[in-house]
Amino acid sequence: MQHNSFNSQSTFFQKIKNFDYILLICILLLGLISSLSMYSTDGGEILFHSKSHVSKFLIFFTMLIFMSLVNIRFWHSFAYLFYTIILLLLIWASLYGIKASGSQRWINLYFINLQPSELMKIAIIVCLAKYYHRIQLNKVNSFQVMFVALVILILPIMLVIAQPDLGTSILIALSGLVVIWLAGINIKYFIYSFITLLILMPFAIAFLKPYQKLRILTFLDPDRDPLGAGYQIIQSKIAVGSGGLSGKGFLKGTQSYLEFLPEKHTDFIFTLFAEEHGFIGSLGLLLIYIIIIYRVLKIGAISRSYFSKLFCYGYGSAIFFYVVVNMSMVLGLLPIVGSPLPIMSYGGSSMLATMIGFAIVMSAKINHKQLIA
Template identity: 45%
Template sequence: MEHRYFKPSAYLTITAKLWRVHWPLVLVTAILAAVGSIALYSAAGGSLHPWAEQHATRYLVGLGLLLAAALLPVRFWLGAAYPAYLITLLALFAVMLFGTEAMGARRWLRLGGMAVQPSEAMKIVLVLALARYYHDLPSDRVSRPSAVLVPLLAIVLPIALVLRQPDLGTALLLMFCGLVVMFLAGVRLLYFIAGAVLAAVVSPLAWYVLHDYQRQRLLTFLNPEADPSGAGYHILQSKIALGSGGLTGKGFMLGTQSRLGFLPEKHTDFVFTMFAEEMGFVGAAALLMLFALLIALLLWMAVACRHRFGRLLIAGIASGLFAYVFVNIAMVSGMVPVVGVPLPLVSYGGSAMLAVMLGLGMAMNAHVHYDARLQRLDLPLIVQGPSLGRGLVPRLWSRH
């Protein structure tokens, strides 16, 4: 049987697609990346090396990736969803066997002279695969038990592999993004309530499966002052830097906590702390407003998209960015335990930068082809069982 993803009239020329690109969103990403480069320049003591220059270069590569992803036919991403998921899942499995270990964690694969982190790609690919799955699934089958098990399995498999690395922060982000897509697809609220109750019941047992350093992080979160020069050092120094910035900050490259070497990981997980110390509450609030604008633009694009695949894909990418920002800010503020989540587009890191830009490119692709008339593919019989009822999500997310 021949399947058509959308009618030939939906094809656009490259010029027409470029006109449809949401350039204000691209501009926001450029500003965020510029802020990151400036912060990394300060973190290096007024030098472009080793972080600021590479950060800017990676953004430019990521920008090319974003535009390339946006200009591809939407059917490309629809067809690539499952293969991309399987390849990334195999890459996560390969990390267990051949991965490079650093700081007690095995999260990277060496490809030539590059270190690649497959878990960063999985955050994007998981959303893509789930959007494809619910695009194919009729709305009246979304809450059937067999139809719920398939996406749950797709979420649990990468989480299990990521926890083996170990990387609790990424595992939590994968779970959040996956569940958000399921909720927006219209899965019945009862499933989420049951899952929350089950998680609350078994959560005490999680203590016994955590690694020693993860237990230490939880204890440190509860009482960082108990070991101010050891386990609690990171978060205490971060709080000092945040508080000492005041309203307008100490000035560019004048942050004492970062300049004197008290602030650890100032170029990665704690870059927001260093920025807030130098630019104060005003600068930190402006940076958060940029992230809020980026997420708001993505949600507007999701609402404007006329096909389910695009709506779920864009909303899933937006939820991932929100989780990234929220966890990072809460982490450096001492509101949640330290879990090693970078700040998107601002923190130093190649895999994270390229993954975020690829995800934005996929979202942009759905926006460029917002009026494409996509059709479902045939479904396996496993998802055609009896229904437990329809979801409570507004029809905005489940119309076809």
């Protein structure tokens, strides 16, 4: 008994030793920067947003540590069930969810308003990574294999579009398509799909909600309605530009403090950060994200199991998409699609999903020598 106890203890310490500490430090750094930014959005006081954000970060970061100790084989076994549960939650949200700002995408769990579409960003990568884990490379381009993969991908996208949440559905689509591409699907299918999409785009616009059409028109010309639809993006550009090289300083962002910038604690948190810390601060934040993406891809590269490789490469690419879409959106390079900046933006569901993703990556690192049958 004593020998077994010692063995499990040494295994536990071995797992702790195998953590990617550079990745953990970067996540903690983002947590600290986001907490200070949230404190700034509350006007330099510890109010609702800063309290809620800090408590959620600490709870979910602790959860990340404990979930990392779970063997990667568990995530492989649980993949389809995880996807199915989130799919059912999406259906539940569409039928009985909380309505806010014209969308029905949240489930009230009392301690958190859960947005299942955020968790689907992770579930789609896990599910497709398991699906392609056992499929031989010469069968990847067969009709049957591609059809099943597309069904797995399209089901949640249709449910999320119906909520309506076009931005999240695009990010789910990108996350899933990256895994399908990494699995070895022929590039010609992507080219055909892209050409078809371009042809269908004028017809697809007809099915968009009025506010979604307005966002596209605002993106093309924000000055057409500077006090209405174009207000947010115009103020965002002014705030980022006024930050200059070194920023106005912590708690000194005038656009934010004079309430020129609405929704600054959620999707537009980067605007507040850029105004206060300028180009140099923004580069520093970008560098942290680059290191995180590099570490996630590196873990994928050293993993022996194909499932771990596909998940890490897929999740690393997904973080890249989240960061690029959010920053491009607040700089006016893309239409406003409601995409949070990982860890930085306020929102419990987004934070929870991001931490689950990192927990699976960390589990892949700890068990990188393991093969999954």
